[in-house]
Amino acid sequence: xxxxxxxxxxxxxxxxxxxxxxxxxxxxxxxxxxxxxxxxxxxxxxxxxxxxxxxxxxxxxxxxxxxxxxxxxxxxxxxxxxxxxxxxxxxxxxxxxxxxxxxxxxxxxxxxxxxxxxxxxxxxxxxxxxxxxxxxxxxxxxxxxxxxxxxxxxxxxxxxxxxxxxxxxxxxxxxxxxxxxxxxxxxxxxxxxxxxxxxxxxxxxxxxxxxxxxxxxxxxxxxxxxxxxxxxxxxxxxxxxxxxxxxxxxxxxxxxxxxxxxxxxxxxxxxxxxxxxxxxxxxxxxxxxxxxxxxxx
Numbered sequence: 001x002x003x004x005x006x007x008x009x010x011x012x013x014x015x016x017x018x019x020x021x022x023x024x025x026x027x028x029x030x031x032x033x034x035x036x037x038x039x040x041x042x043x044x045x046x047x048x049x050x051x052x053x054x055x056x057x058x059x060x061x062x063x064x065x066x067x068x069x070x071x072x073x074x075x076x077x078x079x080x081x082x083x084x085x086x087x088x089x090x091x092x093x094x095x096x097x098x099x100x101x102x103x104x105x106x107x108x109x110x111x112x113x114x115x116x117x118x119x120x121x122x123x124x125x126x127x128x129x130x131x132x133x134x135x136x137x138x139x140x141x142x143x144x145x146x147x148x149x150x151x152x153x154x155x156x157x158x159x160x161x162x163x164x165x166x167x168x169x170x171x172x173x174x175x176x177x178x179x180x181x182x183x184x185x186x187x188x189x190x191x192x193x194x195x196x197x198x199x200x201x202x203x204x205x206x207x208x209x210x211x212x213x214x215x216x217x218x219x220x221x222x223x224x225x226x227x228x229x230x231x232x233x234x235x236x237x238x239x240x241x242x243x244x245x246x247x248x249x250x251x252x253x254x255x256x257x258x259x260x261x262x263x264x265x266x267x268x269x270x271x272x273x274x275x276x277x278x279x280x281x282x283x284x285x286x287x288x289x290x291x292x293x294x295x296x297x
Contacts, residue, residue, distance in 0.1 A: 005054040006086035006169035013101035016093040017121040021152035022046045022059045030182050031059045045183040047176050053166045054174040087168050088116040094134055095125050109142055117164055120149040187214040188293055193261050194230055197254045202242055209235045211292055224268040232276045240276045
């Protein structure tokens with residue numbers, strides 16, 4: 001059997017399970033996860049190594065037309081990923097099949113005629129008798145290479161999708177060495193872990209108005225220890241108060257949970273220092289977005 005390799009872009013409306021599916025296939029967390037829409041802000045590369053194939057997954061921000069400069073950047077990031085991919089995985093949350101973003105995604109696919117697999121996710125949340133009508137509905141909308149219902153969270157029916165992906169990839173050598181699972185820079189990976197905990201524990205307007213910037217990382221060759229300093233950006237003083245919490249309890253909770261995950265991932269002790277800074281309209285500031293890695297040019 002010839003070896004196959006290629007790039008597979010995961011697209012979908014916000015909160016459809018793209019990152020959950022990627023993390024499931026890689027066997028570790030590459031993309032952060034929360035129940036908040038638009039959790040993913042970066043193009044995240046995750047590499048699945050198999051004896052017969054190398055699959056380079058591209059996790060993208062949820063397709064969403066927003067008004068802020070940040071929203072437009074995320075939208076363009078997702079669209080660009082489609083153009084560099086050999087195959088598209090359109091992830092649809094079957095508990096919300098008529099999400100307005102799905103119409104936008106369909107228009108993009110039809111315009112460019114991408115080779116696309118449709119993934120109907122969260123089958124664990126829907127009665128099975130309602131599944132067939134959904135398959136028939138989506139089948140009439142686009143010429144999909146295949147339609148695979150599954151549960152990324154439960155790992156149900158994910159192997160058949162993997163087989164369809166391998167079948168659709170072009171023959172060719174591996175692009176990346178076997179030890180490499182992602183191309184995410186260390187600073188970005190650490191910052192995203194902190195941001196994930198903020199998404200977990202805060203509500204109201206905080207999730208969309210927060211960003212995390214790792215300022216300094218210090219390693220000590222003779223010690224199993226690392227210092228990490230990061231700044232949490234918010235847009236208003238009221239948001240800063242929420243993130244810090246009464247008597248500093250919220251920031252302590254965020255820091256403790258982030259530190260625990262960092263220590264597990266790094267297999268060493270971590271001293272995590274967090275500061276909260278008000279930066280008005282950072283989502284519309286190209287200089288800050290560039291520093292965060294959201295603008296690369």
